[in-house]
Amino acid sequence: MPDLGDLQHWFKELLLTGAAASLAPVRASNRLPPAVRIGVYVRGYRARLVECLQKEFPILRTLLGDDVFDLFARGYVDSCPSRSYTLYEFGGGFAAYLDQKRPPDLGEIAGIPAALARIERAKAEVYRARGHESDPAPAQTPFLLALMPPAAVLRRPDTVRLLALAYDFRGLLAAFAQGSALPLPQVMPSFLAVARAGYCVDCHPLEPWQYDWLMALAEEHMREPPPTSDDDPRLSSWLPEALRRGLVVAAPTGLTKGSPPAAVQSAEAGRSLRTSASDGSTLAPST
Numbered sequence: 001m002p003d004l005g006d007l008q009h010w011f012k013e014l015l016l017t018g019a020a021a022s023l024a025p026v027r028a029s030n031r032l033p034p035a036v037r038i039g040v041y042v043r044g045y046r047a048r049l050v051e052c053l054q055k056e057f058p059i060l061r062t063l064l065g066d067d068v069f070d071l072f073a074r075g076y077v078d079s080c081p082s083r084s085y086t087l088y089e090f091g092g093g094f095a096a097y098l099d100q101k102r103p104p105d106l107g108e109i110a111g112i113p114a115a116l117a118r119i120e121r122a123k124a125e126v127y128r129a130r131g132h133e134s135d136p137a138p139a140q141t142p143f144l145l146a147l148m149p150p151a152a153v154l155r156r157p158d159t160v161r162l163l164a165l166a167y168d169f170r171g172l173l174a175a176f177a178q179g180s181a182l183p184l185p186q187v188m189p190s191f192l193a194v195a196r197a198g199y200c201v202d203c204h205p206l207e208p209w210q211y212d213w214l215m216a217l218a219e220e221h222m223r224e225p226p227p228t229s230d231d232d233p234r235l236s237s238w239l240p241e242a243l244r245r246g247l248v249v250a251a252p253t254g255l256t257k258g259s260p261p262a263a264v265q266s267a268e269a270g271r272s273l274r275t276s277a278s279d280g281s282t283l284a285p286s287t
Contacts, residue, residue, distance in 0.1 A: 014038065015045045016081040049077045049090060056091045057120045059176045060113060072098060072113070088128065095121055108166075108187045115165050116172075116185075122161035122194040123201050129158040132249050133199055154248045156217045159196040162206075165189070170205055197246030204245055210238065214247060 026034035053073045054061055061069040076097045082090045095117035102110040167185035169192070175182050191211035193204045206214070213235065242248050 015042055046074070046077050049082060049087075050074060052087050052090055053094060056124055057094065057117055059120055059173070059182070060116045062176060063116065063172070063182050064113065072101065075101065088124070091121060091124065109184065112167060112185060115167055116169065118163060119165075119169065119173075119192065119194065119203065122163060123203075126159050126161055126194050126196045127201050129196070131159045131196055131199070132157055132246075133197075135249070154217060154250060156214055157246065157249045160214070160247055161194045162211060162214055163192045163194065164211065165192060169203075173203055193245075193247055195246045197244065202245070204247065209234065210242075214242075217248065 026038050029037065050070060050073045053076065054069070057069075064072070076094055080093050080097060084090065095114050098117055099111070099114035102114065104110070166187065166189060168188050168190040169185045170190075172182050172185050191206040191208060193206050193211075193214065195202065195204060239248070243250075
């Protein structure tokens with residue numbers, strides 16, 4: 001009788017790779033040989049992984065069509081088998097895989113699938129991130145923010161992902177929400193915030209200066225004051241909307257009197273964080 005650990009390792013590798021050096025552990029039946037019996041589990045497991053990708057990237061699946069999407073999904077299963085105890089981690093590398101597999105003869109539009117996959121992966125991450133829905137409601141106007149105690153400042157919460165993209169997906173995202181045919185996005189630089197507020201995840205187009213300010217804003221785990229609303233008059237009128245959409249939250253910093261000045265004082269820091277990916281999209285660092 002084989003060792004249980006060796007048997008489990010053999011079965012795991014069989015599921016992940018679809019091949020095994022020997023099928024000796026599998027007993028034959030009166031109706032099915034060992035290869036067919038074990039194939040039921042191999043095909044079922046791989047089909048489940050493809051189904052997970054279908055559920056996590058519904059917009060991309062709609063844009064590409066079932067056949068093309070499943071072709072990429074099966075290739076991803078072969079190249080990047082799941083190594084985590086949770087299927088949530090499995091889709092984390094799908095956008096990068098699509099970026100590697102982009103057809104070189106399609107020109108600028110070849111990067112659309114990878115960029116769209118980054119948006120949908122950001123939505124999945126934001127959905128699972130620690131939120132502030134149970135926290136006291138933040139102040140809704142800059143005037144009230146000015147009255148807040150010094151220990152309370154603005155932070156970019158874990159439930160926000162910032163994307164700099166080479167395509168404008170606004171029309172495509174709106175069409176999917178309405179159940180309409182999906183148009184191809186325009187090839188043009190755009191900025192997007194994926195955020196959760198009231199347990200609802202949504203995508204918010206950003207102006208370049210808004211993206212820069214949010215990029216410069218300290219994340220929750222950091223301990224430096226963010227830029228103030230006095231730096232840009234446009235910020236004062238936009239801040240209530242940013243609070244309502246969950247792009248920023250009021251949170252204690254733990255700073256004490258005499259703390260060193262902030263290393264980030266303006267949106268110039270946000271502009272310096274922009275980087276160029278091969279498909280023109282970037283993702284703000286997440287906590």
